[in-house]
Amino acid sequence: MIKEVITVILLVVGCFFFLAGTLGVLRFPDLFSRLHALTKADNLGLGFIAAGMALHIASPWAALKIFSIWLFTLLASSTSCYLIARFQREQEQSKNKKERG
Amino acid sequence: MDGFFIIVIVFLLLNIALGLFRVWRGPTVADRLLTTQLFGTTGMAILLVMAGYLKDLTLLNVAITFNVLAVLLVIGLVQVWKKKKGETP
């Protein structure tokens, strides 16, 4: 019983962060702030949902897999945040150079 | 409990549908690429919840597949489009 309540709470919190991430992607004014919203909030949301489901499924192997999913997502997401931001900055710089020259 | 899982899945699906708006709008290609990250993360969350809802642990493998390939698209964009800059006259 108490396990189910904790699962529900974790999933609801996860959903909240997903909604926050999506709203950030939709509403923020430029790419860099959108990146910030997406790569932080969504990962946290995934973390909460992963924790909730690991608790619900309650099998050690599945928990290990779910945990590794979250870990890889953190790694991939933060790296891609950096890569996209750098890509965008380079694009903007070369565009500015072209406009000036 | 199952009803609750269904609500969560539907909520996350609607999240993806909302994110489509940015694919449509996004002024630069990087904006659009960003949404693929959103879809990937949300899709993984849906698959995790579905694994509990359908009681099928092999769905975790689908989630891991999405997971390990998510970074490929970003590296693809960064490396493939970077070459363009050096070559344009």
Place this chain on the structure above:
Amino acid sequence: MSVLIDSILAILAVYLALQCLLAPRLTQTVFIFFAFGLALALAWVRLGAVDVAITEAAIASGFLGVLFLDALRDFSFTAPNKRENLEAVHDPLSRNDTKSLLLPRLALWLGLGLFLLIALEAVWKIPDGGGLTAAAEALLPESGVEHPVTAVLLNFRAYDTWLEIGVILLGLLAIFAVGGIKLYRKPGVAADDPLLRQVILFFTPVLFLFGAFLLYFGKTGPGGAFQAAVLWGAIGILLHLGGRPVFSVIPRWLGQLLLTVGLVFFLVLGFLLMAGGGALFEYPPAHAGVLILIVETLAAISIAAALTAIFANLNQMKKEEPNEIESTN
């Protein structure tokens, strides 16, 4: 209650498919296609076909995404001052000659309607007993594996799988025929970013391990050669993008061997089995498990090599003659 999920997935899939076709810009199309792949993967999961879901996830989100990005870059690269061309690419019917297109349009609509009717009829007539499921399940002990899908793919209908490997190789040959063999050339740009190099170095063994896991897991559950092959092919693509192209590092004969080993081994095995008195691909039940595992591994290596080669060749091919293409426009 779960019909809610199904209906949303169905609406999403159809809507995304339409958007893919109708979106006014190519960049929109490419990224909507990614979302379409995700929706399809979720739909396959709901239909209980986890094998297909893994393949869809791997191909749509990984391989096709990178290929499309590569193609997209060439579009914006070959016509930098004709950007309006790129925007107009999806609006093929210009307004002045709609009349001459009336007949083809009518034919297209009629054909589509007919196709839909046939599809509806096929759905209507799905047999109650689940088709050949019972037959496949009954023969499962003889097949050497425990998962019916793998048994069908690599034992009962191994002929099909063998030809599919051939089809992928044929696709590579077609690309060679169109653009020339650019496979063994080194790409100009190496990954100069330390973080990029590190993430490639981290994900290479992860991709390899998970691919090997899927390959072996195919014996008992959803997984198998094609899924593993896409993951292993992703290794080749990552290394290519990181400036370490596999095919220009290893000797040429080794590359050719990797590309063909799956097809050739399959063929030799089939003929040996025929020489032993059986039919083509009729494995002896005692050794079927081991044989299937060997065949799957070699097939996965071949398909992975072919996918890597397709991407590497396409990536090398188009950045060659930008001025020529531009002048012909």
